[in-house]
Amino acid sequence: MKMKKSFKKTLVLGIILVLNVSVFSQNRLLKKGNEQYDKYEYINAQNTYLKVVNTGFESSELFKKLGNSYYFNSQFENASKWYKRLLEKxxxxxxxxxxxxxxxxxxxxxxxxEADLYMHKFSRLNPEDNRAQLFLKKQNYLKDTNSEVEKYRVKNLEMNSSFTDFGTTYYGDYILFSSSRKEETSKQNIHEWNKELYLDFYKGKPDPETGDLYEIEKWDHIFNSDLHESTPVFTKNKKIVYFTRNNEDGGSYDKLNQQRRIRTDKLKIYRASVNARGEWTEPEPLPFNSDSYSIAHPALSNDGKKLYFSSDMPGGKGESDIYEVEVNSDGSFGVPTNLGSKINTEGKETFPFISANNDLYFSSDGHVGLGGLDIFKVKSFSDSDTWKVENVGKPINSRADDFAIIMNKDSKKGYFSSNRKEGKGKDDIYSFVRIEIKKKEEPKIKKDTVVLPKITEIKKGDDLGKTLVLNPIYFDFDESFIRPDAAIELDKIVTVLKKYPSIKIQVRSHTDSRAIWYYNTALSKRRAKSTREYLIKNGINRNRITSRGYGESRLLNKCKDYVYCTEEEHQLNRRSEFIVIEK
Structure with a gap:
């Protein structure tokens, strides 16, 4: 009996010891991960936090930081996994x-x-947030970003490396850009944020046809330091350059925890000029830079009298806003001014660019887009009363981050940067060429002789489509106009309704499951109305026809949300029915 008691006591003590060691190990790893996270060593923090998760430990703070460490590195797929666990629990x-x-x-x-569902939740909880208001105003954003008259052909540049390449600018016969690519002959520093080399300036000669860059080499050594350099912009005479460089001093408050101050890299804008000997002077920081917040990604007005930049300085609207500042004739500066809520949101607005025809381009994740940073445009930027922010659409924008756009004088060619999946590295540079296309017009319909099958009886509740053995009334994806093949079938409905003038029908339209349900319901209503109007236009009294849109609520096959289907399978669900409601 004493031996049994002794064994039990030893077992309990052993379990307590193991638990204490496990808790100690968890706490040690959490402390290490938090230290890495606070220093913005996100790759290191990810690895440490994943070890904590593997011990079975869970907390909102752990899931937040894991999600953030991926989110801030634009690793959205992994970020989504941890944000999902965070919000579910x-x-x-x-x-x-x-x-x-x-x-x-x-x-x-x-x-x-699902993204739209969570944006609706966000909007209900934050009705005053500019991002929420913009989202609720632009429910058809998926269609809008694919319906621009101006379209572009884009190309991933051959010279992109497996690292980071981004941020182009025109410089005489060259294109300048930033890259963290490896150099065989030089020693380069590693940045702990993303475990890549620090960015340096490179230059290349552009191919006038493809936009590809050749003869790649580092730009002037005076600009490339042991820190990051990026996003240069030149005055028109090429004698003054502004660019972004980071420092390693100062700190700021965590946006989601105002009690915690973080020491981390901040960005500053530097300026250099060409001296009397034709050489670049040593770059100097602008006077309104700070060690406590970032000033970055400069752009110049066409007359060179205003400098635009992105900053997270106090008093802004969001995570980063776009500002302007007067450049005086003596080289001094006025006071930076926030561009206001027409441009800036509670999210990120960054990478401004002013085109030759005075349109503002910038990137944002606060305005409604396809995912990550999208590129937006404000026409006639000099007139603030007419400002209207427009998404430039596909294919320049994608699900990923799209940013740092520039274009030539006639705005028909240019470059932008993106971290989309099909790229070669973390960020790649893409060239684009604008192509003019006409808006899709309703096709002209040729009338043929209508041939009907023999009809023995029409009853209330019948679908005339089935009675007449019609080919399905199909619609193009996201469209509601009547296709020529559909018109041939609708003419058979017209013929029967003229032959049986007492019949009344309801046109019922259905969509596939792509896009969110309330958008599909609205689309099906437009399609049903379009079908009804075609019948009326061809001689049927409008009092004999009603219409109803069912959206995706009555699918004919497996193609519901999150199920992969071919285009042909989806098309089966985009259909119309003609139900006899009175005979």
Whole structure:
């Protein structure tokens, strides 16, 4: 009996010891991960936090930081996984900003339906947030971003490396850009944020046809330091350059935890000029830079009298805003001014560019887009009363981050940067050429002699489509106009309704499951109305026809949400029915 008691006591002590060691190990790893996270060593923090997760430990703070460490590195697929776990388990206690971030990651992996659902949740919880208001005003954003009259042909440049390449500018016969590519002959520093080399300036000669860059080499050594350099912009005479460089001093408050101050890299804008000997002077920081916040990604007005940039300085609207500042004739500066809520949101607005015809381009994740940063345009930027922010659409924008656009004098060619999946590295440079296309018009319909099958009886509740053995009334994806093949079938309905003038019908239209349900319901209503109007236009009294849109609620096959289907399978669900409601 004493031996049994002794064994039990030893067993209990052993279990307590193991638990204590396990808790100690968890705490040690959490402390290490938090230190890495606070220093913005996100790759290291990810690895440490994943070890904590593998011990079975869970908390809202752990899931937040894991999600953030991927989100801030634009690793949206992995970020989505941890934000999902965060909101499923701790959704009632976390800040609503995580609903927005989760929605952004869902867009990045193509799950627009669920992304919109979380944006609706975010909008209900934050009705005053500019991002919420913009989302609610632009429910058809998926269609809008694919319906521009101006379209572009884009190309991933051959010279892109397996690392980071981004941020182009025109410089005489060259294109300048930033890259973290490896150099065989030089020693380069590693940045702990993303475990890549620090960015340096490179230059290349552009091919006038393809936009590809050749004869790649580092630009002037005076600009490339042991830190990051990026996003240069030149005055028109090429004698003054502004560019972005990071520093390693200062700190800022965590946006989602105002009690915690973080020491981390901040960005500053530098300026250099060509001296009397034709040489570049040593770059100097602009006077309104700070060690406590970032000033980055400069752009110049066409007359060179205003400098635009992105900053997270205090008093801004969001994570980063776009500002302007006067450049005086003596080289001094005025006071930076925020461009205001027409441009800036509670999210990120960054990478401004002013085109030759005075349009503003910038990147944003706060305005409604396809995922990550999208590129937006404001025409006639000099007149603030007419400002209207427009998404430039596909194929320049994608599910990923799209940013740092520039274009030539006639705005028909240019470059932008993106981290889309099909790229070669973390960020790649793409060239684009604008092509003019006509808006899709309703096709002209040729009338043929209508041949009907023999009809023995028409009863209330019958579908005339089935009675007449019609070919299905199909619609193109996301469209509601009557196709020529559909018109041939509708003419048979017209003939029967003229032959049986007492019949009344209801046109019922259905969509496939792509896009969010309420958009599909609206689309089906437009299609049903379009079908009804065709019948009326061809001689049927409007009092004999009603219409109803069912959206995706009555699918004919397996093609519901999150199920892969071919285009042909989806098309089977885009159909119309003609139900006899009175005989």
């Amino acid at each position: 701790y959704g009632t206690i976390v800040k609503t900003e995580y609903f927005f971030r989760y929605a952004q990651t869902l867009k990045a992996i193509g799950n627009y339906k």
